Amino acid sequence: xxxxxxxxxxxxxxxxxxxxxxxxxxxxxxxxxxxxxxxxxxxxxxxxxxxxxxxxxxxxxxxxxxxxxxxxxxxxxxxxxxxxxxxxxxxxxxxxxxxxxxxxxxxxxxxxxxxxxxxxxxxxxxxxxxxxxxxxxxxxxxxxxxxxxxxxxxxxxxxxxxxxxxxxxxxxxxxxxxxxxxxxxxxxxxxxxxxxxxxxxxxxxxxxxxxxxxxxxxxxxxxxxxxxxxxxxxxxxxxxxxxxxxxxxxxxxxxxxxxxxxxxxxxxxxxxxxxxxxxxxxxxxxxxxxxxxxxxxxxxxxxxxxxxxxxxxxxxxxxxxxxxxxxxxxxxxxx
Numbered sequence: 001x002x003x004x005x006x007x008x009x010x011x012x013x014x015x016x017x018x019x020x021x022x023x024x025x026x027x028x029x030x031x032x033x034x035x036x037x038x039x040x041x042x043x044x045x046x047x048x049x050x051x052x053x054x055x056x057x058x059x060x061x062x063x064x065x066x067x068x069x070x071x072x073x074x075x076x077x078x079x080x081x082x083x084x085x086x087x088x089x090x091x092x093x094x095x096x097x098x099x100x101x102x103x104x105x106x107x108x109x110x111x112x113x114x115x116x117x118x119x120x121x122x123x124x125x126x127x128x129x130x131x132x133x134x135x136x137x138x139x140x141x142x143x144x145x146x147x148x149x150x151x152x153x154x155x156x157x158x159x160x161x162x163x164x165x166x167x168x169x170x171x172x173x174x175x176x177x178x179x180x181x182x183x184x185x186x187x188x189x190x191x192x193x194x195x196x197x198x199x200x201x202x203x204x205x206x207x208x209x210x211x212x213x214x215x216x217x218x219x220x221x222x223x224x225x226x227x228x229x230x231x232x233x234x235x236x237x238x239x240x241x242x243x244x245x246x247x248x249x250x251x252x253x254x255x256x257x258x259x260x261x262x263x264x265x266x267x268x269x270x271x272x273x274x275x276x277x278x279x280x281x282x283x284x285x286x287x288x289x290x291x292x293x294x295x296x297x298x299x300x301x302x303x304x305x306x307x308x309x310x311x312x313x314x315x316x317x318x319x320x321x322x323x324x325x326x327x328x329x330x331x332x333x334x335x
Contacts, residue, residue, distance in 0.1 A: 009133055009144070010196045016126040017189040017323070023119050024182055024319050028312025030116045031230075034237070036170045037103045038113030040066040042163035051114045055105045063102035071100055073167040099169045120159065127155045130192075147192040154185050172231040179227065183322060190323050194330040202279040206334045212274075215267045215287075216325045222263050223318055225256040233306065243305045260298055267291045274328075283328050290321040 030036055039045035046052055046062070059065065078090035093099065127148075134148035158181045165174045229252050236245050246253070267288060274284035297314040300307065 005136065006196060010193070012130055012133060013189060013193045013196065016130055017186070017193060019123050019126055020185060020189060021316060021320055023123050025312050025316040026116050026119050028315040030113055032308040032311035033109065033112055035109035035112040037166065038106065038109035038111070039117070040102060040166065041069055042166050043117070045110065045114050045117070051110050053107050058105060067100040067102050070167040073163070074099065077164055077167065093168060099171065101169065120162070124155055124159065127152050143195055144192065147188060147195065151185060151188045151192065154181065154188060158182065158185065172234055176227045183319065186319060186323050187326055190326045191330060194327065199331060201333045202277060202331055203335050204277065204332050208273060209332050209334050211270050212325065212329050212332065215270050216322070216329065218263050218266050219318070219321060219325065222256070222259050225252065225259055226318070228252040229256050245306050246302060257302060260295055264291060264295055280328065283324060287321065287324045287328065290317055290324060293317050294321060
């Protein structure tokens with residue numbers, strides 16, 4: 001296979017990864033502005049590919065119509081859960097009438113969510129193109145084909161599950177799964193990029209690689225704790241103004257805040273050792289700067305009553321950090 005094809009595929013893969021990070025940032029903006037239900041249906045928005053700009057463009061009974069539409073979709077989703085043995089979760093979805101509550105039409109929130117979907121469509125095109133270009137590598141480099149296929153399948157599933165997030169009215173556990181799927185897609189793209197990268201592997205001690213694995217593990221735990229804090233804020237945001245959220249958060253926030261010091265210490269310890277290896281120095285510096293940035297944005301969220309502008313940045317930094325950690329992990333080989 002010629003080098004030009006490999007270089008072109010590498011550029012496309014790198015561009016796709018950057019685009020996914022951008023989509024995560026946009027998704028964070030949707031969450032921080034409360035625009036998740038700006039479009040009550042999927043894939044269209046209020047039944048159209050170009051959403052309305054005024055409530056006058058909607059029928060007077062639009063709330064009842066879309067509540068009925070989502071109820072039908074939830075019944076189908078509940079049947080899938082029952083087939084998987086998740087009967088209690090299915091029953092909760094079917095019995096919780098608050099899931100079917102429709103929000104008042106807000107043109108700003110509708111267009112924020114609509115732009116989020118447009119970016120999602122662009123990502124789908126990127127990844128579909130990545131898969132089709134990987135077909136030519138199927139014989140010589142089959143790993144590229146299969147990783148591209150896995151990424152495409154993950155994105156299709158992510159798109160479908162996004163419709164479930166909407167139909168269940170942003171149920172907290174569906175949002176968490178939606179984000180986890182985004183991390184899976186990032187991991188697949190990072191691994192795919194590693195497989196076509198021309199950088200040489202770096203041989204390190206088993207202890208060093210284990211330390212990096214510890215860095216990845218503690219950050220994943222911290223991200224999970226963050227989703228618990230986000231779920232608690234979702235509940236508080238219904239009845240309290242933003243300025244009161246931090247004061248009303250419980251143990252999940254205290255644990256998340258304290259565990260950030262563990263993340264900082266473990267990653268700092270890794271950086272202190274990795275900086276001595278020339279081939280890892282640039283990436284390890286980048287990683288530690290990202291950890292510091294995540295820590296700093298966390299402080300801003302805590303001290304300044306969860307400013308909406310900082311929320312998506314905090315989320316995106318954490319996701320990029322995972323990508324850099326995985327890049328290091330794939331490049332490092334044990335002696």
